[in-house]
Amino acid sequence: MKFLTLATLAALASGALAVTKNVTLKVKSDDATIDGMGLSSIHEGAAINYVFLGIGSEDLVYETTNSTIYDPAIIPQFPFYLQIWGNVIAVAVGLTDDVSQFRVDSNSYLTVNGSENVFYAAKNTNDPYNYSSAQYQAVYYADKSDAPEGSIPFTIFVDSSESSTTSVVATTTATSAMPSITSALYVNASITSMNSSATATAPAEFTGAAALNQVSGVLLAGALGLAMLL
Template sequence: MLVALIFALTVLSTISPSLARFVLPASLFVNSSNPALSGSGIYGKHSGEGVDYLYLGDKNFNSSQLLMRDGTQLYTNRTGNAKYFNVDDPYAKLTVAGPNSKKIGFVYYDDKHCLTVGGDISGFFACKNTSDPYNYSVHEFELMYYPTGGENDNCIPVNVYKIQ
């Protein structure tokens, strides 16, 4: 995986040196007041055509490797088709549709680089029983985004942070 990333960055720097310096690897994890969830990695699972909803792995789980461009775009290109991190209330997902209009970024908070949407770190939850297409959330926590409330009783507030 690291060799492929180095190769990709080498190719990018050959094509456009200014572009390559803005692409960095990043993995996402959650921080929570619930010790069972805090430190869990986030990974995508196929949930429809061109869409991977995001779920929490256990603490020994390494999250999916993403790439970060310009500090505002998270994406993966592991299947040959780029999938971008996206939040469409209430789903957090990776999608081929491209990044949406909700500006993501990171802010240093509580000793971590926390993910923000529109400048706010709140609104992310780890939820069970979300009515996801394949019912993965019956057994796993799904990462959801409720910026104005409305989460169900099976949701626990989390902050999402990155490690590079």
């Protein structure tokens, strides 16, 4: 997995004209337990959010020019891109080789390498903060036979019904390097997570991934701010 430095991201983004849509991601499934839920990301490490199913949906931007999806609001000027690490679906700073796998088909469903039937809702995935003990985490498996026992298949509908298509110019000016990264074993796949001293406490009543987005922003802003001073 290759991560670009923020300086490289800035070079790629500076002056680039992109056609974008404001979107949210919605769950479509034959299982009524999860059908109609939204997808949002939760802080699981420095500049790393994992995607979970919940009541709310995260406000994202779909850049049709290069087919990337990101959250521009967690930390302003540091887009958090939707990406896949092994089996983990994450919203994180930095680009990986997997970001450009996403496409939105003619029926507004999200596909990875041409397939929309690669997403599963799973519990007890051993995520860093153990949110999956109570909530469904969104995971990726290209072969359904590899999906965890008891996981629920679903597709992702890209809802842009309340958005308009616009042209924007990226203005990212960051020049600092990314925080250091270390390897970890997760969901039967080797993934990468960033070093962080941040801690999190699960809320007494969790009503959806979107409820923790503001908390994520505060924690991640501190982590990135420290990295920029190094």
